[in-house]
Amino acid sequence: MKRVNPFVAKVTLFSVLCLGLSLPAAASSPERLGAVPQMGFNNWNSTHCRDEFNEQMIRGIADKIVSLGLRDAGYRYVNVDDCWANWQRDKNGKLQANPKRFPSGMKALADYIHSRGFKFGVYSSAGTSTCEPLQENRGFPGGLGHEKEDAASFAAWGVDYLKYDNCNNQKIAALQRYTAMADALRATGRPIFFSVCEWGENKPWLWAGKPPVDAQSWRTTGDISDNYASMLKVFKQNVVLDRYARPGHWNDPDMLEVGNGGMTDVEYRSHFSLWSIMASPLLIGTDLRKIKPAALDILLNKEVIAVDQDLLGVQGHQVRDASGIHVIVKPLKDGSRAVVVFNETDNAQDVSVTPAEIGLKAGRYETRDLWLHSDHAGDGSIAVKLQPHASAMYRIRGA
Numbered sequence: 001m002k003r004v005n006p007f008v009a010k011v012t013l014f015s016v017l018c019l020g021l022s023l024p025a026a027a028s029s030p031e032r033l034g035a036v037p038q039m040g041f042n043n044w045n046s047t048h049c050r051d052e053f054n055e056q057m058i059r060g061i062a063d064k065i066v067s068l069g070l071r072d073a074g075y076r077y078v079n080v081d082d083c084w085a086n087w088q089r090d091k092n093g094k095l096q097a098n099p100k101r102f103p104s105g106m107k108a109l110a111d112y113i114h115s116r117g118f119k120f121g122v123y124s125s126a127g128t129s130t131c132e133p134l135q136e137n138r139g140f141p142g143g144l145g146h147e148k149e150d151a152a153s154f155a156a157w158g159v160d161y162l163k164y165d166n167c168n169n170q171k172i173a174a175l176q177r178y179t180a181m182a183d184a185l186r187a188t189g190r191p192i193f194f195s196v197c198e199w200g201e202n203k204p205w206l207w208a209g210k211p212p213v214d215a216q217s218w219r220t221t222g223d224i225s226d227n228y229a230s231m232l233k234v235f236k237q238n239v240v241l242d243r244y245a246r247p248g249h250w251n252d253p254d255m256l257e258v259g260n261g262g263m264t265d266v267e268y269r270s271h272f273s274l275w276s277i278m279a280s281p282l283l284i285g286t287d288l289r290k291i292k293p294a295a296l297d298i299l300l301n302k303e304v305i306a307v308d309q310d311l312l313g314v315q316g317h318q319v320r321d322a323s324g325i326h327v328i329v330k331p332l333k334d335g336s337r338a339v340v341v342f343n344e345t346d347n348a349q350d351v352s353v354t355p356a357e358i359g360l361k362a363g364r365y366e367t368r369d370l371w372l373h374s375d376h377a378g379d380g381s382i383a384v385k386l387q388p389h390a391s392a393m394y395r396i397r398g399a
Helices: 055-067 106-115 147-157 174-187 228-239 265-277 293-299 302-308
Strands: 039-042 077-079 119-125 161-165 193-196 217-219 250-252 282-284 317-322 325-331 337-343 349-353 365-369 374-378 382-386 391-398
Touching: 039 119, 055 077, 055 106, 077 161, 106 119, 106 147, 119 147, 119 193, 147 174, 161 174, 174 193, 228 265, 265 282, 265 293, 265 302, 265 325, 265 337, 265 391, 302 391, 325 349, 337 349, 337 382, 382 391
Parallel strands: 039 077, 039 282, 077 119, 119 161, 161 193, 193 217, 217 250
Antiparallel strands: 317 325, 325 337, 337 391, 349 382, 365 374, 365 391
16 A cells, blocks of 8 residues: 655653553453454455455465464454455445455355454545555545445445555545544444554544544554564654553554564564554464464464553553663553563664663562563563664563
């Protein structure tokens, strides 16, 4: 998809992380739509609009999520991206599945996805057409002006998730376009996770998580690419927006690239740690039919996933950004704190983090390394040597 560079605003949340104040109890019914960041799979980063993207591939991916243990680790959505639709609506103005890619139709695919224990997601755009111009420089049908018909179709098919993009928007105000679809989704009576993919130009973190849109997540950045520079840029744009995230409403720095081959395993671990500490959506973007063991191990790290999925629903706050070292702290529902220490530079660095910087009072603490799966007791301070582009992630609780 074609994206634009977002505006980035610096924000702070010292009241929670530095002063140790509690958050409102509103934080946390696991049954609430979007109570925790969404986890699952989206095909775009691995297949884009290539011919291999079809119903056989998506069914096979669902089976792989089960057999690889990813469903048990919490990955619940199986989402199809752009290019699933036919070029034209039917004579009644309704969306149709592409008969070559999805000959059985979207209802049959949703039924299969549900039978495997997943929720099913689709893609559209808040414009006259979607972002992928494959025929005569035009995309597939968009939702602009067809919100009620499309939402009714999604509900009838059994859709659980809508990723709603921003291409070909005819310069109509974003709030107007996204409100129209939000209202249409609610009117169906079916709980459908609404993922606003507005790219950041209009600062969706300021309006997308409130009525009248009240979306469950919104993009804060342009598209991620499978390279370290892109991942680092997206991280920096998203990490400063922590004050806008809360249960049911999440900042979205785009899908995971873990396993796609453009970064090292060290960089992919940093990618996964940073997205988890930021309470970001964890949407797998690699082809699980051929994933390598090292990438799978990253995606299966349940201790790191638990930080992302913590029911307190706080995005980690960056307490240090200096000399290429980032320290991000996230309070957790049980009173412990997760900490990521990240070295963005091309040189190894010895890093020390004091208990005060983490927001800890003087005392004894148990520190758990979430990648080495090891524990040690102490005052809560951290001392670690980080290789280039590496990170370390910890969970610290009172001894």
